Amino acid sequence: MTTFTRDTEIFRDEDMLREDYQPESITAREEELENYTKALQPVVNGAQPRNIFLYGKTGVGKTAVSRFLLDRLEQDIERYDDIDLSVYWLNCTNLSSSYQVAVNLVNTIRAPSEQISTTGYPQQRVFDILYDELDTIGGTILLVFDEIDQIGNDDEILYELPRARSNDYLESAKPGVIGISNDFGFRDDLSPKVKDTLCEEEIHFSPYNGPELEAILQERADGALFEDATEQGVIPLCAALAAQDTGSARQALNLLYNAGELARTEAKSVISEAHVHDARDELEQSQIEHGMRELTQHGHLALVATLHLALEEDTPARVRDIYPRYRTIADRSEIDPLVRRRMHDHLADLAMLGILDRQSRNEGRSGGQYYEYEFSVDLRIVQEVVADLEGVVLPERLLRQL
């Protein structure tokens, strides 16, 4: 008996709906592509590259457009014998200082057997090693820093690197930095000298609208799905839901992919609009669950305290009822409790994340106003998250209910 057989319905090539799939063409980004191409023109002319800063919310094509255009640039430049172009990508997630970026860049450039240690060098020494590496490669070197905002305030490298040649640290290399960020605050907070250097060319990516997302999805679905695998309104629905929410192509693609998976699980040959709605609910839930897991320690304590009351059917609850529970759990967990007002801020955060529902109430004639909180998500999800928490000692009664 055969246990596995290949899909013959719904997905023809599901990898095309995945996050890391690089599309062969870019839809709906004509203006950004044009500005980006212009900003890269000095590279084609063999001149010193401009520094480019791309910013825009998550999922709006900053990475996809960069990969597409830099691939094109590398291909097209092969025609010119006098230009040597190298492109290096560095994802700066968790690299919170210039030092860490420099070390990781050296290790990205070097062979695996020649990696340097991530600690223990003076910063200038790491910069010197980096400059040596860049000069050894020579020619035009584009350094793409994705999620550049992770570097925070320690951003000296963003000032030093682009100027290394004019400061005589480099002889044969012409470096250019391309920074990518979805954190608008980072751009605004850059020190003036870094801003002037890094943001020589700025390209803003705005959220996609419904028709743009529909075009992107259709293009992807043509390859990823079998013909007639979607009911007529499915792709416009995924596009409209994502456009109303975030304007992110990633969200639209995830919706279609998850809707397809639901149809496959149900052994259906066609994705329906109901699948899309269910997929949206599932994705929202998992996003909220992720938000719950990522809370700070006091956020977790506030969550546990409210859950304790909810399981006793004592919600909606006021802060004055939640706070004593919070204190008890903090004490048991040997964590210094916050004052009530600060703990209340955490409850407000939980409401903002869509975990709690917050209602404002009036105290009748006496005129006071207060808030009541209750869970707006399925308690089972909260219980699952709470059961996995580390560092929080749960009350016995609550433990028995998990």
Ligand SMILES: Nc1ncnc2c1ncn2[C@@H]1O[C@H](COP(=O)(O)OP(=O)(O)OP(=O)(O)O)[C@@H](O)[C@H]1O
């Ligand atoms: N214009 C487009 N045409 C085709 N596919 C696109 C387009 N824009 C985005 N995508 C696809 O959407 C997904 C998310 O895009 P991408 O990773 O480029 O977003 P981003 O702006 O870099 O997001 P983040 O800031 O979260 O890294 C990718 O799978 C990408 O291929």
